[in-house]
Amino acid sequence: MKTLLCLCLAVYTAFAVPLENEKRQYSRFIQIPDGDGLLHTVDLEEQPDMGVVEAELRNSNNQYLLYTRxxxxxxxxxxxxxxxSITSSxxxxxxxxxxIAHGWLSNQNTNPNPILRNAFLRKADVNIIVLDWRRVAMSTYPTAVAGVPGVGRGLGQFLNFLNSVTGAxxxxxxxxxxxxxxxxxxxAGRELGGRAARVTGLDPAGPLWQLNSNRLRRTDGVYVEGIHTDGSTIGLGIGSAVxxxxxxxxxxxSQPGCLTSLxxxxxAYELxxxxxxxxxxxxxxxxxxLQVSANTCRGSTLPLGNDNLNKQGSGLYRLNTRRSYPY
Structure with a gap:
């Protein structure tokens, strides 16, 4: 009986628990949604269009869109x-x-931009800058992945410029x-030398990112937080600590009330x-x-998300939510 119990635990651990540094195996062809929820078949072995990537490096096509109260x-x-353009705004x-930065096949008008923008502006008087990087994001998925570092560096350089002009x-x-x-x-945080107060990754993308050195990491800001909601072996999120x-x-x-990976x-952004x-x-x-998966965590507590610029914390955290807002 003891041997059988150990075997069952090993099998459960292997299939139910996403290891922190695992190399997840995606199929070559997978379905990834765009910003409107429409699924697109993606060939993860397709070669990126380096012309798009190089054009971004030569002349950033990012748009920085300001919203305030x-x-x-x-x-x-x-x-x-x-x-x-800044001093007259x-x-x-x-x-x-x-x-706020959107994902693949998205733009300034797709979620999470409006949802987060409205939540922040209802809470406090802040500057919301929506990054619209559609010129790269609207490319094939492998091309967009290859273009992410250049888009991020461009954002970091813009924030450096913003600081030099306004002192922000x-x-x-x-x-x-x-x-x-x-x-x-x-x-972007890396371009700033990790000086941004907070960097938050909302279910950071998983396909083509497991062993990618350009992925989000803990040194990209003073405090870096990941919120993981679709990290199964076939999920869209990276599923491991970042x-x-x-x-x-x-x-x-998987999340209560959800029947799809999308x-x-x-x-992640709804929470x-x-x-x-x-x-x-x-x-x-x-x-x-293992504790995360088995729901047996007994350590200290830390709020998920929020707008506290001085937030601190480290480690892995589990919480259980309801199926509808405010969860």
Whole structure:
């Protein structure tokens, strides 16, 4: 009986627990959704279009769109190396700056941009800068992956310029990215030398990122947080720790009320938006991923998400949520 119990535990561990440094095996052809939820068949072995990547490196096509409480619906465009575009805008260097980066086949109007923008502006008077990197994001998935480092570096250079023009300190900047956008803001934080107060990865993309040195990592900001909601072996998220603190709601693989990988994936930004307004999403620290999966964590607690620029914490955290807002 003891031998059988050990064998069952080993099998459960192998198939149910995403190891922190595992190399997950995706099929060559997988389904990945765009920003509107439509599924696209992706060939992960397709060669990236380096012309698109090199064009981004030569001349960044990123758009930096400012929203504040003075312009909650219509954005103002900020331009790198154009000080007037910043000084004539509603940007206020005395307020915190929140940057939001979308994922693949998305743009300024697709989620999580409107959801997070509205949640932040309802909570506080902040500068919201939506990064629209559609020129690269609208390419094939392998091309977009290859373009992420250049897009991220461009964002970091823009934030350096913003600091030089306005004096807006890096310790009041919070960079947030969803899916591929999580790796974008990681590269932006790296360009800033890890000086941004916070970097948050919302279910960072998994396909082509397990062994990718350009992925989000804990040194990309003063405090780096990952929120993992679709990290199963066939999930869209990376499923393993990437930051100082990593949260695995409901175990990090599937979410209450969700029947699809897309729903699980999107729950990351939905939970984060809820955490800006509410305070009940609190994780319990786990010693390892087995505890995360088995829901046996008994350590200290740390809130998921929120807008606290001075947030600190480290380790793996699990929390259980409900199926609908505010979760």
């Amino acid at each position: 003075r312009n909650t619906l219509l954005s103002q465009t900020l331009r790198i190396n154009n000080a007037n 509603n940007f206020n260097a005395q307020n915190p700056t929140v940057v 300190p890096f310790n009041t900047m919070h960079l947030i990215g969803f899916s591929l956008g999580a790796h974008v803001v990681g590269n 930051g100082d603190a990593d949260f695995f709601p409901n175990g990090g693989n 729903c699980n994936h999107n729950r 984060f938006a809820a955490s800006i307004t509410h305070t009940h999403l609190v994780g319990t620290q786990c010693s390892n991923m």
